[in-house]
Amino acid sequence: xxxxxxxxxxxxxxxxxxxxxxxxxxxxxxxxxxxxxxxxxxxxxxxxxxxxxxxxxxxxxxxxxxxxxxxxxxxxxxxxxxxxxxxxxxxxxxxxxxxxxxxxxxxxxxxxx
Amino acid sequence: xxxxxxxxxxxxxxxxxxxxxxxxxxxxxxxxxxxxxxxxxxxxxxxxxxxxxxxxxxxxxxxxxxxxxxxxxxxxxxxxxxxxxxxxxxxxxxxxxxxxxxxxxxxxxxxxxxx
Numbered sequence: 187x188x189x190x191x192x193x194x195x196x197x198x199x200x201x202x203x204x205x206x207x208x209x210x211x212x213x214x215x216x217x218x219x220x221x222x223x224x225x226x227x228x229x230x231x232x233x234x235x236x237x238x239x240x241x242x243x244x245x246x247x248x249x250x251x252x253x254x255x256x257x258x259x260x261x262x263x264x265x266x267x268x269x270x271x272x273x274x275x276x277x278x279x280x281x282x283x284x285x286x287x288x289x290x291x292x293x294x295x296x297x298x299x
Numbered sequence: 300x301x302x303x304x305x306x307x308x309x310x311x312x313x314x315x316x317x318x319x320x321x322x323x324x325x326x327x328x329x330x331x332x333x334x335x336x337x338x339x340x341x342x343x344x345x346x347x348x349x350x351x352x353x354x355x356x357x358x359x360x361x362x363x364x365x366x367x368x369x370x371x372x373x374x375x376x377x378x379x380x381x382x383x384x385x386x387x388x389x390x391x392x393x394x395x396x397x398x399x400x401x402x403x404x405x406x407x408x409x410x411x412x413x414x
Contacts, residue, residue, distance in 0.1 A: 216400060217400060219402055219403075221405075226390075226408070226410070227407055227408065228303075228305070228392055228405035228406050228407040228408045229343075229392070229394075229403075229405040230405070231402040231403070231404065231405075234401070234402050236400070274342060274343070278400075279400075285331055285348075285396055285399060285400075285403075286333070286345060286348060287333070287345070287403060288345075289342045289343045289344075290342065291341075291342050292341075292342050294340075
């Protein structure tokens with residue numbers, strides 16, 4: 187399996203603190219995406235970062251990508267109770283037009299009010 | 300934003316029944332749709348990739364005759380679990396993509412329970 191690894195598997199922090207999740211993958215990619223999943227629901231797209239990008243921001247989210255280390259990180263600043271969810275990284279490509287995603291193992295984030 | 304509707308959200312049925320799950324892209328045309336399976340507290344595992352008008356491409360280990368996929372139009376793909384058994388119980392999620400190098404948009408998933 188080419189599934190990536192995420193670290194940590196579970197993370198509990200106080201509301202207002204920052205949360206950092208890491209993702210490592212194994213193959214070359216076109217892009218890397220982060221998704222959030224609330225319990226029993228589908229996935230919500232957060233950020234897509236392309237292989238030629240190193241950092242991307244969206245609101246309270248900051249994603250970095252290091253293709254030399256085959257790793258990415260997701261930072262959520264000023265966490266809120268509503269951020270409680272599972273977060274998955276997913277890699278796409280290797281070849282243009284290959285849109286299959288390979289998902290990481292996920293990080294279960296719990297924000298303590 | 301792009302919306303994908305998946306139906307039904309929950310189904311319980313007897314062993315031996317066939318179950319059909321629909322995945323629709325509501326406000327865009329999906330060049331490709333994907334079907335995933337997710338076990339509790341685990342990640343998503345891709346089952347198959349579906350392109351409109353052509354046969355689905357199944358991942359290794361996924362039985363084509365067990366999980367029938369039809370992609371009849373640019374907005375609809377269906378997954379039929381044939382002769383379902385308790386081991387087929389799982390959370391099935393579809394996604395759709397409009398064009399290359401863009402995010403996938405996910406349905407809300409279908410929880411399938413086979414008694």
